[in-house]
Amino acid sequence: MKPYYQDELVTLYHGDVMELLATSSLPKADAIVTDPPYAETSLDWDKWPDGWPAMAAKVADQMWCFGSFRMFMERSADLSCWQMAQDVVWEKHNGSNSAADRFRRVHELAVHFYRGDWKSLYRAPQHTNDATAKQVRRKRRPPHWGEIGDSTYVSHDGGPRLMRSVIYAKSCHGYAVNETQKPEEIVMPLVLYSVPKGGLVIDLFAGSGTTLDVARKNGIRAIGIEKRESQCERIVERLAQRELMII
Numbered sequence: 001m002k003p004y005y006q007d008e009l010v011t012l013y014h015g016d017v018m019e020l021l022a023t024s025s026l027p028k029a030d031a032i033v034t035d036p037p038y039a040e041t042s043l044d045w046d047k048w049p050d051g052w053p054a055m056a057a058k059v060a061d062q063m064w065c066f067g068s069f070r071m072f073m074e075r076s077a078d079l080s081c082w083q084m085a086q087d088v089v090w091e092k093h094n095g096s097n098s099a100a101d102r103f104r105r106v107h108e109l110a111v112h113f114y115r116g117d118w119k120s121l122y123r124a125p126q127h128t129n130d131a132t133a134k135q136v137r138r139k140r141r142p143p144h145w146g147e148i149g150d151s152t153y154v155s156h157d158g159g160p161r162l163m164r165s166v167i168y169a170k171s172c173h174g175y176a177v178n179e180t181q182k183p184e185e186i187v188m189p190l191v192l193y194s195v196p197k198g199g200l201v202i203d204l205f206a207g208s209g210t211t212l213d214v215a216r217k218n219g220i221r222a223i224g225i226e227k228r229e230s231q232c233e234r235i236v237e238r239l240a241q242r243e244l245m246i247i
Contacts, residue, residue, distance in 0.1 A: 004226075005236045009216045012224045014232045017204045020225055021055040029202040029223070030122050031194035032056055032063035035182055036205045038071045043179075045228060052204065053113075054081045059202055062114040062121050064190040066090075066182065069109060082113035090186045091168045110190055122196055126189045131161035163189060177234040178208035188214045195220050209235030 001024055004014040013020055020026075034056075039048040048071075056063060063082065072079070088110040095104040114121055169185035187210045195201045197219045203211035206224030212235065215222035226232050 029060040030199040035066040085112040089166045126163040127160040181208040
């Protein structure tokens, strides 16, 4: 299939993800980072393509997938070909539900899946520079946890600490080019955790192009697939604006 857009790092395809995965020979990627339709609304585009996780397993051995807890529960059979590694909570500054008789939902999940040997996967734990000065003594761990290193460690005020699994990032209201656009602040740590500089990330549901934009800004190659041509147009405009900013 001819790319809808291509530069030195980014390739964007316009088409149905299932058809493209079935008929094209995409290169093996370090990871997939994607935000599929949750199938929780009546909107025309909000349809879960049955079987896509199994097709995705052909192009990468690890995947970050955004979704709601409801989505992951309802689609557990479709995701059974993957093993879950961890989950990250995106804490938003505003809610997305309109129900007055429930807790206001201000989060979404990004679940990390993998296949095969965990140790063979590229993993670069992310850190934040907001540690407070202290010395911590680790408690003895159960044997099944394996080797965990020194029994104590010292953190320095303002120094690095392992990034936590709850990440706050403001929604894209006011500048979003997609109904479910994710901010760079939540996508970037997932990409950098799973893909080395010069590596390849694939986004099967490119949407607003955040994964592609984040990858290119960090010297990572990216392939995106998007079904709606109107969104492909928005992605190209977004990438073009980035080029102008760099120049």
